[in-house]
Amino acid sequence: MRVGLLGLGRIGAFHAATLAAHPLVDELVVADPVRSTPYGEPGDPFDVDAVVIATPTSTHADLILKACARGIPVFCEKPAAGTVAETLKVLEATEGHRVQIGFQRRFDPGYAAARAALRAGELGELHRVHLVTADPAPPPASYLPLSGGIFRDCHVHDFDALRWVTGREVVSVFARGANRGAAFFAEAGDVDTSTALLTLDDGTLATLQGSRYNGAGYDVRMELAGTRRTQAVGLGPRAPLRSVEGLPEPDEPWPDFVTRFEHAYRSEIDAFLTGAENPCTILDALSALYVAEAADLSLRENRPVELAEVVRPGR
Numbered sequence: 001m002r003v004g005l006l007g008l009g010r011i012g013a014f015h016a017a018t019l020a021a022h023p024l025v026d027e028l029v030v031a032d033p034v035r036s037t038p039y040g041e042p043g044d045p046f047d048v049d050a051v052v053i054a055t056p057t058s059t060h061a062d063l064i065l066k067a068c069a070r071g072i073p074v075f076c077e078k079p080a081a082g083t084v085a086e087t088l089k090v091l092e093a094t095e096g097h098r099v100q101i102g103f104q105r106r107f108d109p110g111y112a113a114a115r116a117a118l119r120a121g122e123l124g125e126l127h128r129v130h131l132v133t134a135d136p137a138p139p140p141a142s143y144l145p146l147s148g149g150i151f152r153d154c155h156v157h158d159f160d161a162l163r164w165v166t167g168r169e170v171v172s173v174f175a176r177g178a179n180r181g182a183a184f185f186a187e188a189g190d191v192d193t194s195t196a197l198l199t200l201d202d203g204t205l206a207t208l209q210g211s212r213y214n215g216a217g218y219d220v221r222m223e224l225a226g227t228r229r230t231q232a233v234g235l236g237p238r239a240p241l242r243s244v245e246g247l248p249e250p251d252e253p254w255p256d257f258v259t260r261f262e263h264a265y266r267s268e269i270d271a272f273l274t275g276a277e278n279p280c281t282i283l284d285a286l287s288a289l290y291v292a293e294a295a296d297l298s299l300r301e302n303r304p305v306e307l308a309e310v311v312r313p314g315r
Contacts, residue, residue: 001024001025001026001048001049001050001273002025002026002027002028002029002047002048002049003019003025003027003028003029003048003049003050003051003052003273004028004029004030004031004043004044004045004046004047004048004050004051004052004072005019005028005029005030005031005040005045005051005052005054006030006031006032006045006051006052006053006054006055006063007031007032007053007054007055007056007077008030008032008035008036008037008054009032009035009054010258011054011077011258011265012032012035012054012055013035013037014258014262014265015052015054015265015269016028016030016037016039016040017039018265018266018269019039019040019052019269020039020040022269022270022273024273024274025273027040027041028040028041029041029042029043029044029045029047029048030042030043030045031043031044031045046066046067046070046072048072049072049073050072050073050074050075050272050273051063051067051072051073051074051075052074052075052076052269052272053067053074053075053076053077054077056146057079057081057082057146057147057148058082058146060076060077060079060080060081060082061080061081061082061086061087061089061090063076064076064080064081064090064094064099065090065093065094068093068094068097068099071097073097073098073099073100073272074094074097074098074099074100075100075102075268075269075272076099076100076101076102077101077102078101078102078103078156078157078160078285078288079101079152079156079285079289080099080101080282080285080286082148084286084289084290084293084310084312087282087285087286087289088286088312090282091282091283091286094282098278099278099281099282100268100271100272100278100279100280100281101280101281101282101284101285102268102280103157103160103161103164103280103284103285103288104261104264104265104268105157105160105161105164105220105261105264106160106161106164106264106268106279106280107263107264107265107267107268107271107279108233108261108263108264109263110222110233110234110236111161111164111165111222111233113233114165114222114224114231114233115164115165115167117229117231118165118166118167118224118226118231119167121228122228122229122231123224123225123226123227123228123229123230123231124226124227124228124229125226125227126166126202126204126224126225126226127204127205127225127226127227128204128205128206128207128223128224128225129162129166129200129204129205129206129207129222129223129224129225130206130207130208130209130221130222130223130225131155131158131161131162131206131207131208131209131221131222131223132208132209132210132219132220132221132222132234133154133155133157133158133210133219133220134209134210134211134212134214134218134219134220135154135211135212135213135214135218135256135257136214136215136216136217136218136240136253136255136256137212137213137215138181138182138185138192138212138213139212141182141184141188144184144185144188144190145188147188147190148292149189149190149191149296150177150190150191150192150194150210150212151175151194151196151292151295151296151299152289152292152293152296154194154210155194155196155208155210155292155295156288156289156291156292157288158208158210158222159288159291159292159295160280160284160285160287160288161222162198162200162206162222162291163284163287163288163291164284165222165224166200166204166224168200168201168202168204169200169201169287169307170198170199170200170201170206170291170294170307171199171200171201171306171307171308172198172199172294172304172305172306172307173196173197173198173199173291173294173295173298173304173305173307174196174197174298174303174304174305175194175195175196175197175295175296175298175299176194176195176196176299176302177191177193177194177195177299178191178192178193179191179192179193180192180193180213181212181213185212191299192211192212192213193210193211193212193213194208194209194210194211194299195207195208195209195210196208196295196298198291214240216240216241216242216253217238217240217253217254217255218240218253218254218255218256218257218259218260219234219239219240219241219253219254220234220254220257220260221233221234221235221239222234237250237251238250238251238252238253238254238260239253239254240253240254268280290307290310290311291307293310294306294307294309294310297309297310
């Protein structure tokens with residue numbers, strides 16, 4: 001097939017290599033205002049059989065709608081749109097169209113195994129979940145005002161993974177944050193250190209920790225504690241954790257999210273190209289965004305926030 005790719009930043013360039021090597025892709029058409037790639041030729045990215053969107057968040061909604069107006073299946077990196085209101089408009093306008101949103105942790109073998117074990121009853125009754133996402137270094141200062149904040153930009157992946165692995169919905173959030181590093185976080189109205197307590201609809205408690213200054217390396221983990229077993233995702237030899245109790249030294253830690261989730265990124269593109277049942281819809285993206293909205297409101301107002309406060313009627 002002929003595939004269009006919009007956006008050639010870090011993740012866009014990775015997708016370009018994946019698409020160019022895929023056996024179902026005969027031709028790759030690329031579009032980016034300032035970058036190029038050896039994997040495809042410039043051209044009209046909508047004169048294609050399918051399109052992959054890896055552009056800045058602010059452009060996602062318009063590009064999704066443009067592709068769907070031409071009847072083209074769409075894969076779009078998260079989020080579907082920058083705000084809840086925009087996401088709802090895209091959701092309504094694209095009904096009946098295939099739009100897959102890129103939450104790659106759904107394709108990571110560890111998260112998938114944890115989901116399967118929980119559903120098989122191997123953990124017993126789930127009581128606690130702990131989530132960690134910590135970047136080794138902060139993003140550029142220019143990125144922060146456009147990011148939507150740490151809960152929408154970074155922890156929305158944790159919120160989607162929490163929903164997907166447990167099969168439950170978040171009903172309340174109490175979030176806190178701190179600025180321990182560069183001043184540009186506070187200047188952008190953001191934080192560089194985050195934590196939250198989330199309550200699921202069955203009473204399960206989930207805790208969340210995040211950082212933009214995890215100098216040991218890229219750290220992404222999920223722990224699920226049940227009445228029979230506790231299971232961890234991401235606690236492999238490259239997890240940037242060092243034991244003080246004589247355990248073997250860790251291997252070279254993960255340097256970034258692309259390296260850590262390389263397999264997952266390739267797998268989600270494969271699912272899109274092969275026409276598998278849509279593994280992550282705009283409605284899924286909206287549900288994770290609602291949790292991020294609640295967390296951001298909780299952070300700003302220093303109080304617990306019920307999801308009902310931010311969820312729009314009917315969705």
